[in-house]
Amino acid sequence: MDALLFLTFAGIAVLCGINLILQTHPISSALSLVGVMGSLAVLYLLLGGAFIAAVQLIVYAGAVMVLFVFVIMLLNAGAERKSSKPAVRAWISLPLIFTFVILLGGLIASRAPADAAVRFGEFTGGTAANIGRALFTAYLLPFEVTSILILIAILGAVVLARKEI
Amino acid sequence: MPAELTRILPQSVPLSWYLILSAILFSLGVAGFLFRRNIITVFMSIELMLNAVNLTFVAFSYHLKQVDGHIFSFFVMVVAAAEAAVGLAIILTVFKNRSTLEIDEVNSMKL
Numbered sequence: 421m422d423a424l425l426f427l428t429f430a431g432i433a434v435l436c437g438i439n440l441i442l443q444t445h446p447i448s449s450a451l452s453l454v455g456v457m458g459s460l461a462v463l464y465l466l467l468g469g470a471f472i473a474a475v476q477l478i479v480y481a482g483a484v485m486v487l488f489v490f491v492i493m494l495l496n497a498g499a500e501r502k503s504s505k506p507a508v509r510a511w512i513s514l515p516l517i518f519t520f521v522i523l524l525g526g527l528i529a530s531r532a533p534a535d536a537a538v539r540f541g542e543f544t545g546g547t548a549a550n551i552g553r554a555l556f557t558a559y560l561l562p563f564e565v566t567s568i569l570i571l572i573a574i575l576g577a578v579v580l581a582r583k584e585i
Numbered sequence: 586m587p588a589e590l591t592r593i594l595p596q597s598v599p600l601s602w603y604l605i606l607s608a609i610l611f612s613l614g615v616a617g618f619l620f621r622r623n624i625i626t627v628f629m630s631i632e633l634m635l636n637a638v639n640l641t642f643v644a645f646s647y648h649l650k651q652v653d654g655h656i657f658s659f660f661v662m663v664v665a666a667a668e669a670a671v672g673l674a675i676i677l678t679v680f681k682n683r684s685t686l687e688i689d690e691v692n693s694m695k696l
Contacts, residue, residue, distance in 0.1 A: 421596075422596065422597055422598050423594040423595050423596070423597070423598050424594055426598045426602065426603075427594075430602070430606045433606065433610060434606070434609055434610070434613070437609075437610050437613040437614075437633060438613060440613070440617060440626075440629065440630070440633060441613060441616050441617035441620060441621060441626075441630065444623075446623055446625045446626055446629075449625075449626045449629055450625075450629060453629050453632060453633060456610070456633060456636060457636060460636055460639070460640055463603070463606075463640060463643075464640075464643050466598075467603070467643050467644055467646070467647040468647055469643050469646070469647075469655050469658075471655065472639075472643060472655045472658055472659060475659060475662060476639075476662070479662050479666055480632075480636070480662060480665070483666065484632065484665065484666055484669045487669055487670065487673055488625065488628075488629065488669070488673070491625065491673045491676060491677065492625055494677070495625075495676075495677070495680050495686065497623065497625060497686055500621070500622055500623045500626070500687075501687070509619060509620075510619075510620060513616075513619045513620075514616075517612050517615055517616050517619075520612055520615070521608060521609065521612045524605075524608040524612075525605055525608060528601050528604045528605055528608065529601060529605075532599075532600055532601040532604055533600065533648070536599065536600035536601075536648050537597035537598065537599055537600065538597060538598045538599070538600055538603065538644070538647060539596075539597045542647075543647050543650050545650065545651070545652045546643075546646070546652060546655050550652050551652060551655055551656065551659070554652050554653070554656055555656060555659070559656050562660060566660065566663050569663070569664070569667055570663070570667055572667075573667035573668075573670050573671050574670070576670075576671045576674065577670045577671055577673075577674040580671070580674035580675055580677070580678050581674045581677055581678070
């Protein structure tokens, strides 16, 4: 059952990822990205990360993607025009990306622990209680620094979105 | 579930399958970043790469039976949310000044 769920949602994630880079209209790409994020949330659940799956759905698939769709609608972004320039970039980078995937796959296949298997329910440490405990003890300083980061992001967004820039 | 399917498929998933899925998603993000010329789609490809890395963090967190990977993944999400807010504000400003979303036309910093 684990393998079936993994293969189903991994397949959905990869297909949505391919669709993201093939679609010319940004709205189609945004919806594909929501598909990727939703199926990744299911994979997090399989890996025992209940809290991180919920956060993935709420923050990523919810808030961040709403922001993306909002900007696409606001700018009335249409389909990408065909490029008039020769696609030199594509001919150089496509083999490089394939090489990268193959090298990475070989590295994972040779170095990853061979006996490591993922069974649903074997690790249940990813609950909100455990994450909260780690966040407010061992990771307290990064957590507090995050508030400054978000404050800077708010100020930056407000300054950038003013009228006279 | 049909009986043949249970016989073919393993009962548990190897950890490396998760890592390879993550590598594939990351490479798709790189490809989108390089090939697409719409600035919003380029930005979404970056989000795809961040998601792929998060999957690796959570998978290793399972393998090591520790919660630290989840915390890292949580911080990546926080940074991605802040980055999306600022990045989309920059996109709005670029569009207001140039009325275009094509990254090839935003080239005033090129030599």
